[in-house]
């Protein structure tokens with residue numbers, strides 16, 4: 354199978370490439386990137402006026418399999434990914450059972466190989482059952498292809514257990530991906546602690562609950578020589594600790610979510626459960642600090658923390674709602690609307706942090722359009738105007754704080770291993 358993508362603006366930060374060119378794809382690989390390719394192909398895709406980038410990579414999602422399929426499964430979750438222009442998702446292990454053994458890693462990878470619309474990378478648990486008591490079989494899971502390890506949803510509270518994990522993991526060259534929030538400081542809060550929480554009468558989570566946790570994790574990373582990746586940083590104090598740690602040469606990387614770059618705690622002021630998330634949406638000073646950290650390189654990856662829940666779970670009062678909402682179908686559009694078209698980030702920053710850098714940090718194929726690499730490609734229309742309408746989403750968890758948002762910019766085609774999995778917003782269902 355040969356596909357020729359003609360006349361697109363080929364935009365690949367991994368090669369500093371930004372020019373109108375053609376891309377020839379053959380047998381799942383990028384065969385040539387050049388101007389005026391005339392070779393005959395089975396299909397010619399006219400990308401005139403469109404931007405062709407490496408497929409987007411989202412290192413923090415919840416596909417909810419096994420066991421929580423009322424919220425999402427690998428099919429619905431990866432269809433949402435394809436619809437949003439995302440070709441690789443990493444799925445977190447807080448499933449039922451928890452992904453804490455090699456057989457579950459293999460099972461998810463097998464199921465994804467058979468049925469998914471995106472590459473699925475599996476994150477294994479650090480501790481058995483994510484209970485924070487005993488190490489999970491990380492070595493075995495690493496051999497089965499786990500991309501990293503996390504007790505996401507929980508902080509690894511015991512410093513001793515975390516230190517053991519950090520020492521152990523150095524043998525496998527995989528990161529520990531940390532949900533770094535001190536649970537005792539966060540336990541009694543439902544949103545960011547600040548002026549808005551005081552005004553609307555909801556107990557708050559202080560941002561220092563992140564700062565303290567991140568500081569400990571960076572100290573242990575240095576001591577053990579381990580790679581730690583701090584998930585969904587949302588506090589200006591925490592991001593500054595990561596900045597200092599990087600300067601010291603500690604092997605720490607970080608990610609920030611689209612919502613922590615674009616929304617403040619004001620979004621919670623109508624008590625909508627669609628705005629409840631952990632870490633919580635914070636005040637404007639924190640949002641600004643996250644944006645600066647993306648620009649100065651403290652942040653390596655932009656992620657969604659796509660965390661769908663069943664409608665009956667989320668359709669309750671603010672404080673009873675579980676944390677998290679869907680993100681795969683809005684991430685690119687929101688980034689382009691709020692950060693690219695406003696001139697805050699350039700396109701290179703966005704594509705680097707949503708594709709090239711995650712590939713580098715986690716040693717993944719993709720994240721590039723170099724000849725010979727896997728043909729995972731996102732084609733986007735930077736000026737396409739559309740409105741967020743969750744009733745049209747592929748994900749099962751329809752709640753989003755962006756409902757009704759007018760967006761400019763969208764993925765219009767997604768190619769996975771050389772085959773289109775989405776065209777014009779419609780996922781190409783498998784035969």
Ligand SMILES: [Zn+2]
Nearest residue numbers: 505506532584
């Ligand atoms: Zn988390």
